[in-house]
Amino acid sequence: MSKKKSLIWYSIIGIFILMQVYPVSQPEVVKENPNDLLVTTQVPDNIAVMLKESCYDCHSNETIYPWYSYVAPVKWLVNRDTRLGREELNFSNWASMSKMDRATALSDISDEVSEGDMPMKIYPIMHAEAKLSDEDRQAIVDWADELTEALFD
Amino acid sequence: MKRTITILVPAMLFVFSMSFMFDVEKIEEPSKAISSTSSKLEMPENIKGILDKSCMGCHNDASTSTKGKMKLNFDKFNNGKYSTGKQIAKLNGIVKSLTKAKMPPKKFLSKYPDRALSADDSKALSDWATAQATKLAGE
Numbered sequence: 656m657s658k659k660k661s662l663i664w665y666s667i668i669g670i671f672i673l674m675q676v677y678p679v680s681q682p683e684v685v686k687e688n689p690n691d692l693l694v695t696t697q698v699p700d701n702i703a704v705m706l707k708e709s710c711y712d713c714h715s716n717e718t719i720y721p722w723y724s725y726v727a728p729v730k731w732l733v734n735r736d737t738r739l740g741r742e743e744l745n746f747s748n749w750a751s752m753s754k755m756d757r758a759t760a761l762s763d764i765s766d767e768v769s770e771g772d773m774p775m776k777i778y779p780i781m782h783a784e785a786k787l788s789d790e791d792r793q794a795i796v797d798w799a800d801e802l803t804e805a806l807f808d
Numbered sequence: 809m810k811r812t813i814t815i816l817v818p819a820m821l822f823v824f825s826m827s828f829m830f831d832v833e834k835i836e837e838p839s840k841a842i843s844s845t846s847s848k849l850e851m852p853e854n855i856k857g858i859l860d861k862s863c864m865g866c867h868n869d870a871s872t873s874t875k876g877k878m879k880l881n882f883d884k885f886n887n888g889k890y891s892t893g894k895q896i897a898k899l900n901g902i903v904k905s906l907t908k909a910k911m912p913p914k915k916f917l918s919k920y921p922d923r924a925l926s927a928d929d930s931k932a933l934s935d936w937a938t939a940q941a942t943k944l945a946g947e
Contacts, residue, residue: 667817728820755900755941762897766878803893807945 674727681730682737685716685747692749702798706746709774709785713740716747721781736775758803765799768792849885849895855936858929862912865923892944899941906934 688694693703712718713736724733744760752760767773769792779786787795851859859882866876869883880898884890890898905911906925917924925933 671820755896755945756904758893758897759901759904762894762901770878800891800894803897804891805893807893807896 671727677727679727679731679734681720681724681734682718682741683716684718684720688716688747690748690750691715692746695750696802699798702795705787705791705795708782709778709787711746712778712782713737714744714746716741716745723781754806758806761799761803761806765796765803768799769796849940852936854932858925858933862923862925862929865916865920896941896944899937899944902937903934903941906930906937 692698693706698706718737720733723729744763749757764773768787771792774785774787863880864882865871866873867880867882868877869881871877871881880901881889885895885898902911909930912923912925
């Protein structure tokens with residue numbers, strides 16, 4: 656191997672190691688969430704399973720971090736998406752949200768799931784179980800719409 | 809060795825660039841045909857003016873922005889396509905977007921700076937949406 660080639664190779668390894676040590680904070684996992692949607696609200700089993708499998712990694716405190724989410728640059732992407740996801744909607748805080756905020760969240764769920772905007776396209780690539788069929792989407796939309804109305808009955 | 813490099817480097821670049829790809833949003837021209845903002849909602853003239861200036865470019869049936877229309881469509885307050893719960897949800901969504909200064913979008917404003925909301929506009933709109941939502945909720 657020529658000197659030039661090995662230099663390139665060592666710099667790549669060097670950059671990769673530097674990427675690993677670059678400090679980034681990973682959103683914390685909390686296992687006990689007394690205000691969680693699924694703890695405080697009656698949700699049909701099929702919907703609860705879909706929410707857990709397709710939404711909860713980013714939209715709850717119960718994120719399950721896969722091994723590759725500890726390796727940069729994937730680490731940066733996962734941490735960022737989890738942080739932004741929780742900011743937008745965190746099912747672990749459900750019961751502490753105002754009634755109107757819950758309505759807005761349900762309306763957003765309904766809109767984005769029916770449009771195919773959520774889950775994000777990148778997510779099911781590594782989480783096959785998160786993929787939603789058209790029937791799954793319709794079931795979530797119906798559930799969310801019904802619950803929105805029920806809030807103001 | 810060489811092959812490893814030629815695979816590894818583009819793969820890393822690819823993963824990294826993906827993180828940005830999913831953030832890209834197209835900014836649409838505001839639609840010329842501004843649909844009427846008259847609604848079953850009580851809408852004073854000043855509110856109508858603010859909506860026409862800063863919101864109706866995207867948030868009505870005539871909009872070419874699929875996302876804008878999906879998120880909020882003022883025509884659907886009139887034609888019964890928003891249920892009561894949905895109307896409350898959308899009105900509260902307006903308040904939240906204004907509080908976080910998410911709307912109108914930054915990219916849109918860089919193209920149409922004259923459509924920005926002043927602090928007074930934003931407060932008036934937010935107060936109005938809150939009052940309408942509260943009334944609909946019967947609280």
